[in-house]
Amino acid sequence: xxxxxxxxxxxxxxxxxxxxxxxxxxxxxxxxxxxxxxxxxxxxxxxxxxxxxxxxxxxxxxxxxxxxxxxxxxxxxxxxxxxxxxxxxxxxxxxxxxxxxxxxxxxxxxxxxxxxxxxxxxxxxxxxxxxxxxxxxxxxxxxxxxxxxxxxxxxxxxxxxxxxxxxxxxxxxxxxxxxxxxxxxxxxxxxxxxxxxxxxxxxxxxxxxxxxxxxxxxxxxxxxxxxxxxxxxxxxxxxxxxxxxxxxxxxxxxxxxxxxxxxxxxxxxxxxxxxxxxxxxxxxxxxxxxxxxxxxxxxxxxxxxxxxxxxxxxxxxxxxxxxxxxxxxxxxxxxxxxxxxxxxxxxxxxxxxxxxxxxxxx
Ligand SMILES: C[S@@+](CC[C@H](N)C(=O)[O-])C[C@H]1O[C@@H](n2cnc3c(N)ncnc32)[C@H](O)[C@@H]1O
Numbered sequence: 001x002x003x004x005x006x007x008x009x010x011x012x013x014x015x016x017x018x019x020x021x022x023x024x025x026x027x028x029x030x031x032x033x034x035x036x037x038x039x040x041x042x043x044x045x046x047x048x049x050x051x052x053x054x055x056x057x058x059x060x061x062x063x064x065x066x067x068x069x070x071x072x073x074x075x076x077x078x079x080x081x082x083x084x085x086x087x088x089x090x091x092x093x094x095x096x097x098x099x100x101x102x103x104x105x106x107x108x109x110x111x112x113x114x115x116x117x118x119x120x121x122x123x124x125x126x127x128x129x130x131x132x133x134x135x136x137x138x139x140x141x142x143x144x145x146x147x148x149x150x151x152x153x154x155x156x157x158x159x160x161x162x163x164x165x166x167x168x169x170x171x172x173x174x175x176x177x178x179x180x181x182x183x184x185x186x187x188x189x190x191x192x193x194x195x196x197x198x199x200x201x202x203x204x205x206x207x208x209x210x211x212x213x214x215x216x217x218x219x220x221x222x223x224x225x226x227x228x229x230x231x232x233x234x235x236x237x238x239x240x241x242x243x244x245x246x247x248x249x250x251x252x253x254x255x256x257x258x259x260x261x262x263x264x265x266x267x268x269x270x271x272x273x274x275x276x277x278x279x280x281x282x283x284x285x286x287x288x289x290x291x292x293x294x295x296x297x298x299x300x301x302x303x304x305x306x307x308x309x310x311x312x313x314x315x316x317x318x319x320x321x322x323x324x325x326x327x328x329x330x331x332x333x334x335x336x337x338x339x340x341x342x343x344x345x346x347x348x349x350x351x352x353x354x355x356x357x358x359x360x361x362x
Pocket of ligand 1: 168169171172173174198199200201202204221222223224227245246247248261262263264267
């Protein structure tokens with residue numbers, strides 16, 4: 001088609017104009033294809049292009065999940081890798097072709113395939129820089145749940161949600177590096193002697209902070225048994241304790257100076273969040289503060305992510321929609337808190353760091 005390149009990049013109005021002209025010429029020449037047909041083709045191409053970035057993510061997910069980037073790290077042929085690791089050669093060849101096309105792999109003259117260094121660093125299981133669990137969560141938890149809208153939206157029964165405690169605890173911890181300095185600043189300023197991390201997951205925050213503040217006691221409470229076992233293994237500092245249990249049945253041995261709700265609010269409904277704030281108030285010392293780390297829906301940035309995350313939360317039986325800052329301020333007021341500050345942690349994700357102090361306890 002001689003007009004291919006023009007169609008791919010021109011705005012739609014202009015395309016209509018070009019097509020009308022073409023159509024007129026074509027009709028003069030006795031051609032058959034009408035304007036509407038071209039527009040249809042143009043739209044088909046447009047949507048295909050929209051979907052193209054997905055290929056990269058799919059390739060990266062598989063490469064991480066099946067450890068394929070690792071197998072090709074030092075360069076190997078498809079046949080050798082398939083043979084050594086018991087993989088289907090034909091499917092592995094297809095994955096390799098995509099990898100070369102999207103720039104995750106390169107092919108040497110001898111026919112060997114090699115993983116690009118960045119993929120090896122960030123998307124292999126053995127690398128300490130790996131972020132692959134994020135892709136596993138996306139493909140194994142979020143996407144199946146988003147696809148379930150097809151069944152759920154017309155009121156049909158919902159499949160049981162995929163198990164998620166382990167995965168979600170792992171991916172939330174990726175935020176730690178950005179959030180810890182903000183938490184540390186609060187602990188330092190308040191000269192906190194005790195901190196409670198509610199829903200501590202793998203205990204990454206407890207671990208990092210306990211190391212930085214050896215004179216402060218850090219307690220983490222976690223309801224999921226397996227996650228709790230990992231958190232304990234992870235936390236060997238003397239000033240760190242991981243408690244297995246439900247925050248709603250928890251009574252601390254001491255009033256805490258700082259209490260944290262990090263990436264946990266979406267486990268609870270709006271009404272229950274009010275109860276959480278009340279429980280936090282009951283566990284805090286007179287001048288104690290509450291830190292909340294969460295994506296929020298009414299932030300200035302990150303609307304796309306927040307709306308996608310919210311679609312996931314709403315479709316997942318065990319989850320609840322993300323809070324808005326407005327809702328949190330309202331809920332916190334009912335527990336006699338006031339918002340001291342709200343800072344963005346990850347702009348694109350809408351993640352915020354909110355600091356609350358108790359009103360009237362001073
Ligand atoms: C998304 S993870 C966040 C982990 C960690 N706070 C972080 O930000 O990386 C939430 C954790 O809260 C735990 N959780 C949920 N409800 C809880 C409850 N009622 N009491 C204690 N932990 C709870 C979940 O099992 C999960 O490990």
